[in-house]
Amino acid sequence: MNLEQRIRAFADLGQFFQQYLNEQAKDEPQFNEWHKNLHTAIQKSKAANAWFTTENIIFALNSWAEVLTVKQLEQWLKSYSINKVKPKRVAIIMAGNIPLVGFHDFLSVLICGHSVLVKQSSNDQYILPVIADVLTSFNSEFQENIDITSEKLTNFDAVIATGSNNTARYFEYYFRDKPSIIRKNRNSVAVLTGNETAEELELLSEDIFRYFGLGCRNVSKLFISENYNFDPFFNAVFKWNGIINHHKYANNYDYNKAVYLMSEFNILDNGFFMLKEDSNYASPISVAFYEYYNNLEELQLKLTSEGDQIQCVVSGASAGIGIAFGSTQQPKLWDYADNVDSVDFLLKI
The missing domain is CATH 3.40.309.10 (Aldehyde Dehydrogenase; Chain A, domain 2)
Known part of the structure; x- marks a missing residue:
């Protein structure tokens, strides 16, 4: 799967989000099978985490629908030499404070041509697996490149971990022998x-x-x-x-x-x-x-x-x-957390 195919798949995912949002806004939505799966995942997320209201989940999905376009993905990636990447397996430890907070890391790893090993937060564990299935339906080659686990992380080449200042100290010690991005409280x-x-x-x-x-x-x-x-x-x-x-x-x-x-x-x-x-x-x-x-x-x-x-x-x-004002929760694809260029990191591991 080349970069153009990966960009196309994520752009299709953005359209999928928009189609769901358009249907969800109707008084009597008519969901297709994939949209039903996403809707069910959203309901499970709301039930499991009271902070994840429908309004905030919809806001997160809409934000991603707006940036997952061929134009914006190409603009984001045009300054990188992504096709020269040697594929690696990258572990992501996700936070769960807001809906889909770890999605940019997930996107970055896959768009660079690596495989991803995801450890989700228990506070946000239902939506990303559905997204992964949808992405795989657009291009079956993603199936062997996505692993979402609740077990101990093993067999990976690099890690991106997000947590509190306390957990960051643990991450820094535990992953000291791996290339890593460790994010703390900001x-x-x-x-x-x-x-x-x-x-x-x-x-x-x-x-x-x-x-x-x-x-x-x-x-x-x-x-x-x-x-x-x-x-x-x-x-x-x-x-x-x-x-x-x-x-x-x-x-x-x-x-x-x-x-x-x-x-x-x-x-x-x-x-x-x-x-x-x-x-x-x-x-x-x-x-x-x-x-x-x-x-x-x-x-x-x-x-x-x-x-x-x-x-x-x-x-x-x-x-x-x-x-x-008003732009903090609508970052561009190139607005990296902690000002650390995760794509540049992923191209150098």
Whole structure:
């Protein structure tokens, strides 16, 4: 199977996602066999993991449907010499914090011509096997190149592993003799000047609340100018007030609010979301931290020096730092996690 055939198969997968989404949106969907399998997997995922709501799973599938096109796949890969690859077997240890969070690694390994050995998270174990079957239906040669296992990982040449800072230390030791990409905890930040438009702040709310804030690309920390007026921000995020009706989110909100109040911390609270002044990057669910800055030049130096803790930096036109509001959960194929080029890694193993 050459690169062109692999690109075609993944582009067909993108069309498959779009066809499912189009049918799923109907009042009385008429699913074909493969779409039924995906729909069943989605229902199982929702039942097994309350954070995986229909809305968030659909959002993830739609994001992949938009980028899995021949045009975007070719644009992504045009600067690499992929046809010169000697096939290897690459193990992927996937996280399970948001739906299909490990799919980019899965795609990267296969598009490079390697075989993949996947260890899924127990929090997200139903959808990828269906996707693998669909991909194999497009090109049967994928069948011998995809292995999804719940057993101990054996017989592999390299590894891509994602986990917490604690598990990363274990991964680094356990896979010390293998070429590897080991990912740790990261968080995303927003830079606010006070001159943002209402539309920009509404886009920022997507970066904060999508997937309940569980992703490394979710904004968990705000850097704000002195004398910042929070009213426009709270007005813009209020459209997410229905999130408090999700029981797990509500439990986290109630718990964190109680802890902060008992500890006599000063918080800003709108009934479903809290802001707390804090120098840390990783905030609890239902909370974003904030920190004041003096000028943008100093802030840029700070963000650069602490870049190993940051996944994305977002801002509006008035700050011009990082990427645009509303774009964190819709990365391009070439927006690599932790800024580590996984395709370049896969071509060199």
